[in-house]
Amino acid sequence: MEKKENYTVSIYTENNIGLLNRISAIFLKRHINIDTINSSPSEIEQIYRFVIVVKVSESDIKKIITQIEKQIEVIAAFFHTDQETIFQESALYKVKSKSLFEERHIQNIIKNSHAKIVTVSPEFFVIEKTGFREETEKLYKDLAPYGLLQFVRSGRISVTKEPLNITEILNEK
Amino acid sequence: MKISGSEAIIKCLLEENVDLIYGYPGGAIMPFYDSLYHFQDKINHVLVRHEQGATHAAQGYSRSSGKVGVVIATSGPGATNLVTGIADAQIDSTPMVCITGQVSSNLLGSDAFQETDIIGITTPITKWNYQITKASEIASIFSKAFYIARSGRPGPVLIDITKDAQFEMTDFLYKKHKKLRSYNPKPEISDNSISDACTLINKAKKPFIIFGQGVILANAEEEFRVLMEKTGIPSAWTILGLSAVATDHPLNVGMVGMHGNYGPNVLTNECDLLIAIGMRFDDRVTGNLNHYAKQAKIIHLEIDPAEINKNVKVDVAVLGDLKNTLPKIIEKVEEKKHEKWLQKFRDLNHIEYDKVIKDDLFPKKEKITMGEVIHQINIATKGNAIIVTDVGQHQMVACRYAKFNESKSNITSGGLGTMGFALPAAIGAKMGAPKREVIAIIGDGGFQMTIQELGTIFQTGVPVKIVVLNNDFLGMVRQWQQLFFDKRYSSTEMVNPDFVAIANGYQIESERVSKRENLKESIQKMIDSPNPFFMEVVVGKEDNVFPMIPTGESVSNMRLS
Ligand SMILES: Cc1ncc(C[n+]2csc(CCOP(=O)(O)OP(=O)(O)O)c2C)c(N)n1
Numbered sequence: 001m002e003k004k005e006n007y008t009v010s011i012y013t014e015n016n017i018g019l020l021n022r023i024s025a026i027f028l029k030r031h032i033n034i035d036t037i038n039s040s041p042s043e044i045e046q047i048y049r050f051v052i053v054v055k056v057s058e059s060d061i062k063k064i065i066t067q068i069e070k071q072i073e074v075i076a077a078f079f080h081t082d083q084e085t086i087f088q089e090s091a092l093y094k095v096k097s098k099s100l101f102e103e104r105h106i107q108n109i110i111k112n113s114h115a116k117i118v119t120v121s122p123e124f125f126v127i128e129k130t131g132f133r134e135e136t137e138k139l140y141k142d143l144a145p146y147g148l149l150q151f152v153r154s155g156r157i158s159v160t161k162e163p164l165n166i167t168e169i170l171n172e173k
Numbered sequence: 174m175k176i177s178g179s180e181a182i183i184k185c186l187l188e189e190n191v192d193l194i195y196g197y198p199g200g201a202i203m204p205f206y207d208s209l210y211h212f213q214d215k216i217n218h219v220l221v222r223h224e225q226g227a228t229h230a231a232q233g234y235s236r237s238s239g240k241v242g243v244v245i246a247t248s249g250p251g252a253t254n255l256v257t258g259i260a261d262a263q264i265d266s267t268p269m270v271c272i273t274g275q276v277s278s279n280l281l282g283s284d285a286f287q288e289t290d291i292i293g294i295t296t297p298i299t300k301w302n303y304q305i306t307k308a309s310e311i312a313s314i315f316s317k318a319f320y321i322a323r324s325g326r327p328g329p330v331l332i333d334i335t336k337d338a339q340f341e342m343t344d345f346l347y348k349k350h351k352k353l354r355s356y357n358p359k360p361e362i363s364d365n366s367i368s369d370a371c372t373l374i375n376k377a378k379k380p381f382i383i384f385g386q387g388v389i390l391a392n393a394e395e396e397f398r399v400l401m402e403k404t405g406i407p408s409a410w411t412i413l414g415l416s417a418v419a420t421d422h423p424l425n426v427g428m429v430g431m432h433g434n435y436g437p438n439v440l441t442n443e444c445d446l447l448i449a450i451g452m453r454f455d456d457r458v459t460g461n462l463n464h465y466a467k468q469a470k471i472i473h474l475e476i477d478p479a480e481i482n483k484n485v486k487v488d489v490a491v492l493g494d495l496k497n498t499l500p501k502i503i504e505k506v507e508e509k510k511h512e513k514w515l516q517k518f519r520d521l522n523h524i525e526y527d528k529v530i531k532d533d534l535f536p537k538k539e540k541i542t543m544g545e546v547i548h549q550i551n552i553a554t555k556g557n558a559i560i561v562t563d564v565g566q567h568q569m570v571a572c573r574y575a576k577f578n579e580s581k582s583n584i585t586s587g588g589l590g591t592m593g594f595a596l597p598a599a600i601g602a603k604m605g606a607p608k609r610e611v612i613a614i615i616g617d618g619g620f621q622m623t624i625q626e627l628g629t630i631f632q633t634g635v636p637v638k639i640v641v642l643n644n645d646f647l648g649m650v651r652q653w654q655q656l657f658f659d660k661r662y663s664s665t666e667m668v669n670p671d672f673v674a675i676a677n678g679y680q681i682e683s684e685r686v687s688k689r690e691n692l693k694e695s696i697q698k699m700i701d702s703p704n705p706f707f708m709e710v711v712v713g714k715e716d717n718v719f720p721m722i723p724t725g726e727s728v729s730n731m732r733l734s
Contacts, residue, residue, distance in 0.1 A: 014355050018292055018302070025297040066479040072301045072321055075355045170354055 038155035087158035178308030185315035199247025201274030204339035228258020233601030249287030264588030268327035300328030308343035320350035325358025386413035387451015409437035464727030540713035563595035563619035593622030
């Protein structure tokens with residue numbers, strides 16, 4: 001069996017209802033679990049960018065990319081390894097305010113993790129941490145013993161080291 | 174001047190030169206049907222008996238005429254009944270536009286009466302789909318839909334239109350789509366790929382071509398024949414490539430795949446160059462990929478980049494429309510003959526003739542064989558008919574033995590293997606090519622999946638010829654049970670009704686043949702009839718189709734018995 005690796009898939013698309021379905025169906029069809037998914041406007045007006053992280057073999061990711069590109073409203077799709085991208089994830093942690101004041105240790109955790117305190121209220125406070133998966137996960141593990149009221153992590157957002165030249169692709173067509 | 178959305182739909186169809194549609198009315202599409210009432214002289218609406226029949230009829234129409242098939246249905250159950258035909262059209266690259274009514278936009282998402290998320294359901298099985306909620310969108314979306322359905326690698330498109338959008342008044346201005354910035358239907362041809370391909374072709378000692386439906390979809394039959402003749406390369410068809418060149422052409426060495434011919438399957442693993450033209454290396458063609466043409470260099474001529482290296486890794490990919498790539502290759506290849514190599518195909522096919530074909534076509538046993546029925550049809554039609562097949566043993570037998578002189582003559586459900594395809598597809602095929610003889614060959618199982626379309630034949634009078642090869646079994650499944658499940662015939666025996674009586678109920682002239690001495694005469698009678706004609710042929714109950722590549726086996730391990 002070919003080795004599986006993390007790939008970041010970047011997809012530039014027109015803005016169309018249902019496109020998310022169309023793209024995720026390609027993974028579904030191959031029984032592939034999507035690790036994270038993020039959709040946002042791109043650097044070009046009216047054009048959207050999906051960033052999807054999956055763990056698959058290299059030969060599979062190549063086939064998936066052509067099948068994604070085949071979708072009518074997809075302008076271009078790319079895949080990159082972790083080494084070829086700059087990527088981050090954001091996480092939010094909601095903790096009881098009581099623990100912040102009662103447990104001195106928790107303040108050290110926050111300081112050492114370089115996390116940011118977003119909100120403090122009498123009942124709870126919210127910490128934000130942006131970084132690699134290991135970093136947000138470590139903070140999760142450190143905070144968990146003090147009682148996390150809520151935790152959420154964003155999908156990966158990433159830019160590639162190489163240029164993607166979408167404008168040129170659009171002009172060619 | 175403003176017109177209603179439903180009239181705008183009709184104007185769009187007229188702009189696209191659509192004069193024939195297949196459909197079935199219902200609540201959410203009633204405004205359209207009301208507008209259609211005023212355009213009956215311009216658009217012929219064929220009322221099918223089940224929406225699945227509409228999709229297969231549209232497919233048959235498209236496959237015999239090369240035009241886009243159009244289907245119309247209501248929301249909910251009407252729309253879901255289209256699913257099988259859409260999936261079939263997607264996998265077999267058939268251009269089709271399906272229009273479904275939808276509940277009014279203010280009700281969307283509320284589980285309204287006959288509301289179904291048909292966009293969600295058909296997303297993975299359409300080339301493109303879209304839900305219209307405003308009449309002003311109709312012109313541009315229809316123009317886009319037809320452009321997408323027929324360009325590049327063709328496929329089915331579905332447009333869902335809410336009922337309020339059909340009632341809404343709108344200005345109408347139709348502009349034909351010629352391009353979309355996110356869609357590249359014809360990949361640019363790389364000159365390097367052409368010269369690399371030609372170098373391999375000119376060097377090859379034992380080259381072998383497999384051609385698929387791509388040749389037909391590109392209208393490149395003539396170019397393909399010229400290439401084949403100039404290079405003298407033995408060529409075999411995939412089931413959907415059948416009829417792209419005449420079956421009797423001396424370089425045409427038969428069919429590849431599970432029930433194809435012995436020579437082309439076995440020699441796939443002996444050629445030094447495999448040239449795949451407009452085909453997609455389906456698993457029914459390749460058998461076990463780990464033992465598929467490993468010794469050969471491979472060239473793949475293909476319009477769809479997603480097919481390159483999907484199943485088989487190739488040495489040279491020539492992306493592009495065959496209509497453009499083939500002439501470039503013809504120009505650069507040397508004229509050659511491969512007499513000795515060609516003889517190998519003939520030798521192996523002789524073995525197959527002695528062991529299989531002779532007994533299929535000229536049987537000594539009492540019961541009629543499927544093969545001899547096809548043989549007699551060949552004689553009666555001189556290979557000039559369109560043959561529409563369903564799915565099962567009769568399909569394999571028909572595709573092995575039917576003779577074709579003309580392209581677009583073999584219409585079958587290849588990729589999806591949809592039982593119930595043939596009867597409605599034959600209706601569409603005849604309407605798409607009214608001057609041609611259209612004969613449907615169907616098993617007793619598949620016939621009963623869409624048997625209600627006899628009503629469509631009765632009502633329209635479309636003169637299709639129907640041959641049911643009755644073995645009182647789901648024959649193909651029974652064959653597998655016999656060969657691979659120790660003859661445990663689990664739920665494959667059929668207790669069948671009196672088919673002739675049913676056909677008579679629809680006032681279709683009909684005949685039952687169970688004796689060999691009546692076969693020829695009955696077939697002649699069927700061909701001579703200017704009307705629809707139904708013929709049931711009672712064939713051997715437990716006959717098998719050979720040769721065969723068992724699942725998971727290599728193409729070179731083809732079994733002759
Ligand atoms: C809609 C559908 N259901 C089930 C199958 C599986 N299947 C493939 S061939 C076959 C038997 C077909 O029997 P019949 O129509 O009598 O044709 P025969 O094989 O006897 O020629 C079946 C059940 C199918 N291809 N399509």
